[in-house]
Amino acid sequence: MYLPHARGPLSTALVAVLGGRDLLDETALVREVELIPDDVDLLTDEDVQLTLWVLYELHYRGFEGVDDDWEWDPGLLQVRRALEDRLLAQLRFATAPWVQEALGAKGDVASRLFALTESVPGAPLSSYMQREATEEEFREYLVHKSVYHLKESDPQSFVLPRLQGRAKVALAELQYDEYGAGRPDQLHQALFAGGLDALGLSSEYGTYVDRVPAPTLAVTNVMNLFALRRSLAAASMGHLGAFEATSSEPCRKVAGGCRRLGLPDAVSVYFDEHVEADAVHEQLAFRDICGTMAAARPELVEDLFFGAAAYLVSESVAGQTMLDAWAEGRTSLREEPQPAVEERELETAVAS
Amino acid sequence: MTAAPAERRPVVVTACPDGPVLVRGADVVQDADGASHAVTRPVVAVCTCRRSGRMPWCDGTHKAVERAKRRKEQQGG
Known part of the structure; x- marks a missing residue:
């Protein structure tokens, strides 16, 4: 994929550095991050979320024309760390009431995690997709989801070597299923790509990053923040469990929406698959992974709850942002970015 | 050396409280x-609530x- 278009000072500096047009001044960038006022909601901040998204993507497939070794550049890691610490502080604060409630509740950790997924309020996005969404809104929904689903389950693969025993085995079982259980055509990423293709949308990795707003990027950024930091492995697994535990019922509704709109089977097949798969995965994640981690190291329990609550909060903001846009009769996507000046000049030169 | 015949992996059934x-x-x-x-995934969840x-x-x-x-209990209680 190509580097996305910048959305503010941080991402402008980062894109210029990765594009080879500027030198990295990590001290200045870290200072800029530290100067972000405390009352800024980072989950909806376009510049912050795009900057994080680009930094995380260096760990996956990288960008056209960008040296892969930027992945481990100490200066960029310093900038990422500064952004992550700010985001972590906001997430810890926002989730504290539910984390405290879960810590004080009775029962085993798995049942408390399931209860937590019922108590954090979510946006009624799947009900809307089931009953009301227009075909155009449905296409937008898939565009938002493509940012994660085209690399579905990849972040959690980073956590596998950080788990032991039964928890590791359960995550491997879960991931094997996500990765098609030995059948390349059943790779969940490929199933989702098939749905995009069937609707004439692009299934090319990263195509729509420029079109989605901060809250959608934040969903994957929070996931990557937890998955890539070993010290947050428990948060990552709590996050995974909450994702899976709030998937079967919504996917059933979304699949119903596909049929209501008469969309091709290639679209609904992805959601149908997840109704069944995630009913298994939520049990594996909360009982075999989180339960085992909690039994082995009770000090991890708080982060298991934190990760779960952080997922629910970030997903709710992303979903509500879509619903608000549609309620006001406007698109939930960002405008197609205008080509940068030098690209325009190049196009004119080629055309003439 | 001849390979020993592959041993059949035992079937394991695990009950989840209030679940499958x-x-x-x-x-x-x-x-x-x-x-x-047919079972097509490594682990399947079989419905118990019908x-x-x-x-x-x-x-x-x-x-x-x-x-x-729960709602009924709350209303009733």
Whole structure:
């Protein structure tokens, strides 16, 4: 994929550095991050979320024309760390009431995690997709989801070597299923790509990053923040469990929406698959992974709850942002970015 | 050296409180009507609340059943 278009000072500096047009001044960038006022909601901040998204993507497939070794550049890691610490502080604060409630509740950790997924309020996005969404809104929904689903389950693969025993085995079982259980055509990423293709949308990795707003990027950024930091492995697994535990019922509704709109089977097949798969995965994640981690190291329990609550909060903001846009009769996507000046000049030169 | 015949992995069934039973290592699950359903994933969740829309597999409906039960208790209590 190509580097996305910048959305503010941080991402402008980062894109210029990765594009080879500027030198990295990590001290200045870290200072800029530290100067972000405390009352800024980072989950909806376009510049912050795009900057994080680009930094995380260096760990996956990288960008056209960008040296892969930027992945481990100490200066960029310093900038990422500064952004992550700010985001972590906001997430810890926002989730504290539910984390405290879960810590004080009775029962085993798995049942408390399931209860937590019922108590954090979510946006009624799947009900809307089931009953009301227009075909155009449905296409937008898939565009938002493509940012994660085209690399579905990849972040959690980073956590596998950080788990032991039964928890590791359960995550491997879960991931094997996500990765098609030995059948390349059943790779969940490929199933989702098939749905995009069937609707004439692009299934090319990263195509729509420029079109989605901060809250959608934040969903994957929070996931990557937890998955890539070993010290947050428990948060990552709590996050995974909450994702899976709030998937079967919504996917059933979304699949119903596909049929209501008469969309091709290639679209609904992805959601149908997840109704069944995630009913298994939520049990594996909360009982075999989180339960085992909690039994082995009770000090991890708080982060298991934190990760779960952080997922629910970030997903709710992303979903509500879509619903608000549609309620006001406007698109939930960002405008197609205008080509940068030098690209325009190049196009004119080629055309003439 | 001849390879020993592959040992069949035992089928393991795990009950989840208020949820499905997880089955590992099975090839086929037979439903209440005697129909056979091939197992295509490493672990399957078999419905125990009998409300699933995708029998014999769990589709998460037990949570809606539990929610309705809790609401009723709250209203009744």
